Amino acid sequence: MVTIKDVAKMAGVSIATVSRTLAEPEKVSEKTRAKVMKAVESSGYVTNTLARNFRRRRSNMVVVLVPDIANPFFSNIIQGIERVARRHQYRILLGDTQGDVATEKAYADLVSQRQADGVICLGRNIPFAYKKGRKTVDPNWPPFAMACEYHGDIPVPTVCIDNVAAARDAVNHLLSLGHRHIGFINGPEDSPLCEDRLIGYRQALKAAKVKTQAVFNGDFSLQSGYDRMNDLLKRGDFTAVFCANDEMAIGALQACRDAGLKPPEDMSVVGFDDIAFAEYTHPRLTSIHQPRNRIGEQVMNLMLSMLAGNAPDTPRLVLPHELVVRESSVAKVG
Amino acid sequence: MVTIKDVAKMAGVSIATVSRTLAEPEKVSEKTRAKVMKAVESSGYVTNTLARNFRRRRSNMVVVLVPDIANPFFSNIIQGIERVARRHQYRILLGDTQGDVATEKAYADLVSQRQADGVICLGRNIPFAYKKGRKTVDPNWPPFAMACEYHGDIPVPTVCIDNVAAARDAVNHLLSLGHRHIGFINGPEDSPLCEDRLIGYRQALKAAKVKTQAVFNGDFSLQSGYDRMNDLLKRGDFTAVFCANDEMAIGALQACRDAGLKPPEDMSVVGFDDIAFAEYTHPRLTSIHQPRNRIGEQVMNLMLSMLAGNAPDTPRLVLPHELVVRESSVAKVG
DNA sequence: CTGTTAGCGCTTTCAA
């Protein structure tokens, strides 16, 4: 392996000069720079980043905790994070947690082991130890941000959309189509994000003076959308359903068809997230669009700022959402 | 920060003993071990893995190059890789290349920088420099393996399925249903994997003495499936189409419906990969199942073996595929 | 079984 020492010898300078030439070329005379660069090229020297990071006491890695990378909603956020990270010489260490707290902690521990400098969490758990009832960010935590989800009690810096308003928009859309019996297939009950969507659902119904409610909790999977839709169908006489993500909505569409219903005429369905598949369902899925790439970019920007030592200026960055009306939601028949 | 030195002082032993206690506890007397562990706990010491890796001259990281993490087909493979990696104290550095060669190379360079120990590539490019026409693996390359795809000329160790046979199975299935005009929406022309699938398509047709062929090249995206299906429809009188992945098949289904056709009666569609969404399309998608998790696990096992210094024993590990018949393929009408 | 010691390759004062 060719090291900085070899290059120094070849160029007839000290290792310090080589290091400087590579890191701050402007601080080196043009002549020296030329000599060094020539030696670098002819030797095929490549900086040992591991050694550099060790010396600098940072890894230039950020852990990204994802509940499920197979969920296309997350992948676009990750792409946004990754793009910004790469632009700033950071790398992403992806942790697919599958909701497992131990795995989350294991990845977060990489920071204590100096394998990573910060943690971005797309799930709803804080992967560090803290006392129940805590209401503030622990100053001992490493740079830490969340995206999409947020914590109920602790003001962790977060990038997300206004989930209450988004859910309200979705339900209002169905109300404006004449629906009065609107079910809601939500995600897990203990998620703040889902709580917000539930609030939005209820706000919209209340404002329209609609009493009928039906809420079911799925787990964001296709299968759970299918199952919860069947539960809803057993309750009878609902003409529309709002789902907390597109995968559950796609599952719900399937359940309707299997039950002999023909969406959207017999059942209007609205999803959430606007994943790529939403345009390719039958009928095409009405959904709430989230700016996934931008969420990723912004949360990484936030992380970079924290890594630079700044306190996060906004506790919560709220990006705009948008209702995308397609074919799966139509006016109530009759 | 508390270092190994602090622990040594607290426990009244040398730093070597602390290091040993942590790495090879069986080589240390029980008494010493107890002392050290107590000091570790009370001090909250955590190994600085960055320093350890630097000293050991390896990073315990493996770069995984993925053409597109938003494609659910890849995510399951990644999950398989990750599971095995974690079990062996390896971490995954995920590189979403979006087909960009420069990005691929940038990630592969992490190995020269000692930021990673090996590279697994899910795309079809070799991310190292090599002369055109090369027919062997360059011994200077770091541990390197591919999955799903393989290289036409260079026998890079690979884990994949038998794509010729799988495509043949898919087309034979359609033939057995009475179809004689079967189109093929393939992936990019320059992919060895797609070449194989094309061979399989042709073999099946030839064996059945079917002359009619129609091949279109998409890029594995939903949109390209939609577009290429429209191209096929312009060619008229086809009653079935085989698509080289499920996303294009889903796009094709949509194109059929938009053209006023009713799949599967008017058009049988068979996909490839059997992603989770395949069970939730309308009609449910017949597809070729690939053992995605196992592909990931096996390629990581292969990588671990190479990292341990072994030459790969199999140049190509072929895993079984399976035709999963659902609703999108039915007997030819009339 | 334990301690001493010599670095790994690099960055970064500090002094020249």
Next chain:
DNA sequence: TTGAAAGCGCTAACAG
């Protein structure tokens, strides 16, 4: 503008 030198925190001979 450049060089000498001091480590970063850890592991791994080697010696005891």
